Amino acid sequence: MQVDEPAAPLSASGKAPINPLPIPSSKRAPPPTSAAPVSFRAPSAPRKRRQGKHTSHGASRRAIILTPPADSPVTAASFTSEVFNNLNRLLKSDVKSDVILTHASVEGNGICIAASRVPSPSEIAFVLKHVRRIFPSPNVPIGHSPITSTSYLKIVDIPHVPASSKEWALKQHEAFTSALNKSPVGASLAKLIKHKPRFMRASPHSDSCWAWVDIHDTVLGSNARTYISKFVSIGGTNCQIKGARPHSGSVHCARCQRWGHHSDQCRAKCARCSLCSGPHTEANHLKCVDVLSVDVRQCANCTAAKRPADKRSHSSTDTKVCPFWKNRFDRAWLKRQFPARST
Ligand SMILES: [Zn+2]
Ligand SMILES: [Zn+2]
Ligand SMILES: [Zn+2]
Known part of the structure; x- marks a missing residue:
């Protein structure tokens, strides 16, 4: 199988520029379509920047990284939909923010809280304040790791x-x-x-x-x-x-359920339910579908790949049944599923 990654070109004369540049203000985060790569202009470097190809920048990340202290019982699972609803309501009412926190996942030693857009520093501080209130810890409070x-x-x-x-x-x-x-x-x-x-x-x-x-x-x-x-x-x-190019392997997006990007890089207009592939999060599945359809499963990927109807009736996170999980390391297979959108 061929994977057409160009070999890394950085070793030729690649020296880090002398002046580290400030992180672009996340208040003016670029729209998703132009999110990567961020352009850097080093004043002393007229040559074209080569860096950026293998690096995606923090300022374009739609997430808040929380770092609970080592002895903290708080994990990604502590962030229930109730906690999210609470935080989202406060964001809206107290700081008139339209950012929506969607889900939590483990990232390194921290917890990655995915958001609907790049949160501003003041929004991050606001969320952190309330996270500390909701999950008080006696000694060291839950921290926040600035995303690089x-x-x-x-x-x-x-x-x-x-x-x-x-x-x-x-x-x-x-x-x-x-x-x-x-x-x-x-x-x-x-x-x-x-x-x-x-x-x-x-x-x-x-x-x-x-x-x-x-x-x-x-x-x-x-x-x-x-x-x-x-x-x-x-x-x-x-x-x-x-x-490597960002996300050259196959990653499952926990937000839109599709493959090829991480949820904090998701560009889908809205979240998709892993259970029924409807336009809502899994947490809101019960609220959004009618009583008779609650148990109906439809995989967003198998549907998009036009698999026969009887082969779509599983949740898109069903790792045992969905062929996308079985073939997640097989780029050629993944590519064949969407011939029309081949890149
Ligand atoms: Zn996505
Ligand atoms: Zn649903
Ligand atoms: Zn499937």
């Missing part, structure tokens, strides 16, 4: 771990993690990894696979520059680290 950037890397030529298709992703991940921690480059990279890497076999019968690794980075993407074109030893093979 995410850089997207891939590591190629990783020896494929033989395992049943069910167990493969897990086994491959275990082998990858233990190998990373054995080398100095790998161990320092491992500390920056944002979420579980995604693995994809280079081709269906290949003996090697690729790992897609998203890392925390500075606004200028300097972490990515440190690692791109370096090698890590995995299973006795020297595997090269390359830059």
Whole structure:
């Protein structure tokens, strides 16, 4: 299978500009269509900027990252729809904000609260104040981590771990993690990894696979520059680290249910229900559909892919039934599902 990622061009003469630039004000966040890449103009650098290709910038993120202290019982699951309704109501009534907080997910050691648009610093402060009120903690209060950037890397030529298709992703991940921690480059990279890497076999019968690794980075993407074109030893093979396009693997969007982007990068006009694919969140499913249809399931992806009607009747988060989950590391398969929209 071909994956047409250009090799990372950054190593040529790529030096970080001397003056770090301020993060663009999130109040003037660009519209989604122009969200990435953010343009940077270093006054002393007439040459074209090359950075940005593997890095997506914090100012375009529609999210608030909360960091509960280590001993805190607060998790992403603590953010129930009741908590969200409460916060959204306060945002609207107290600060006349139209931002809507939609869902919570785990991100690194923090909790990522996805929002309908990029929240302003004052909106973030307001949410944080109320989160601390709702979840009081005796010692250290819940913190907030200013979002910087995410850089997207891939590591190629990783020896494929033989395992049943069910167990493969897990086994491959275990082998990858233990190998990373054995080398100095790998161990320092491992500390920056944002979420579980995604693995994809280079081709269906290949003996090697690729790992897609998203890392925390500075606004200028300097972490990515440190690692791109370096090698890590995995299973006795020297595997090269390359830059990747943002979201080049297959990610499931928890907001619109489609594949290929993370929910905080979602550009859909409204949330889609994972249960019935209606224009509402799963939390509001009971309120939005009539009593007789409550148990009707319709997968947004299988419907969009025009699969036969009897093959659509599952929720889009049903990892056991929906073929999109089974094929989530198979880009060619995913691409074939939407021939009309092929990119
Ligand atoms: Zn989406
Ligand atoms: Zn629904
Ligand atoms: Zn499906």
